[in-house]
Amino acid sequence: MRTENIDQLVKVEYHQTTSCPLKDSQFSFFQIVYVISGKGFLKINNNIASFSKGSLILLTPNDHHYLEICENTELLLVKFSERYVKEYKWNSINSMECLLYGASFLSGCILQNKPDVVLVDSIITSLLHGLNNPDLYQQELTLHYVNALIVIAARNISKMRAENVTSNTDKRVIDIIDYIQGNIHDPSLLKISAISRKYGFSETYLGSYFKKQSGETIQQYILNYKMRLIEHRLLFSDMRVNEIVTEFGFSDESHLNKFFKKRHHVSLTEFKKMKGLKALV
Incomplete structure (x- = not known):
């Protein structure tokens, strides 16, 4: 190449x-x-x-x-x-x-x-x-x-990004979000302890600071961003479920399905089929 x-x-x-x-x-x-x-x-x-x-x-x-x-x-x-x-x-x-x-x-x-x-x-x-x-x-x-x-x-x-983040948001929050997006595939780097060490905050202050600036907790943002990426994989890629499991650090397909169903109330396969049918209408 x-x-x-x-x-x-x-x-x-x-x-x-x-x-x-x-x-x-x-x-x-x-x-x-x-x-x-x-x-x-x-x-x-x-x-x-x-x-x-x-x-x-x-x-x-x-x-x-x-x-x-x-x-x-x-x-x-x-x-x-x-x-x-x-x-x-x-x-x-x-x-x-x-x-x-x-x-x-x-x-x-x-x-x-x-x-x-x-x-x-x-x-x-x-x-x-x-x-x-x-x-x-x-x-x-x-x-x-x-x-x-x-x-x-x-x-x-x-x-x-988080819905309430704008160009006026504190640059440190933008940096934290960029860090989260860049490390979304590595759960160990997304722990509150790891993020707080990197940016010099206490874990307690990081949580309240991020929520005040973005309108959601840091954990909510991580989960929401990861969910949007998984939805995108299901709708626009030919990746198998086990490949998505590996990419996002889930323990197995059951773990991923449980995570997904908690939000959408349907399985991964049902979600993909429903969205596919809507696209044809």
Whole structure:
């Protein structure tokens, strides 16, 4: 497998293809993939999801991914380096890089906020126009459009944060949430004792501080975030239940089913079947 790099901070490419332009490669940069037309399947890490016209996909550095294209497909690829994300002065967004890396736990289209669909369509149209009709200050305009796409991607990924966390929330809580999301697969690192040691809080103060800032206890946030990821695996991946058990550190399938049924009042299999039927309606 070859490694692909980019020689600039931001690069925009248009592809019309019947075969995967992202194949047998590992990338050292972020990519936003917008599907202008066509359809197929995205395999990313251990997940698989369908894509179609209007899908917005975020690929993070070192993800293992492959596009299986089912028909003639048009793609706009927006590539940007980790250095660009780190060095750009984002006005009100804490830990932009951590936010974007949250996409590695997802698969498929990240557009969850419906009003953003219109915005993204407009930005993509503008980027395509710039590619086809380069003009004075085109590079500056392109950077503005790319920044807007990055912020929209971050906003949609952040929907998986605690509901009451905003850009005005204390940065230490944002850091704690980023830590939780980054270590969600390792139960030992999610213990209150481990988190309190890392951030220099007493266990008692950490609990009250996190709840005051986010509106839910730290344990509730961990469980809710883990549940959303498991739901995503069931709906958008071909992972087996025993693979989900291993990924999230459950002792066995019975333990996972008990955890899941406590929230949804149905088994994992019943949940997947119910959601699948609703999608067909």
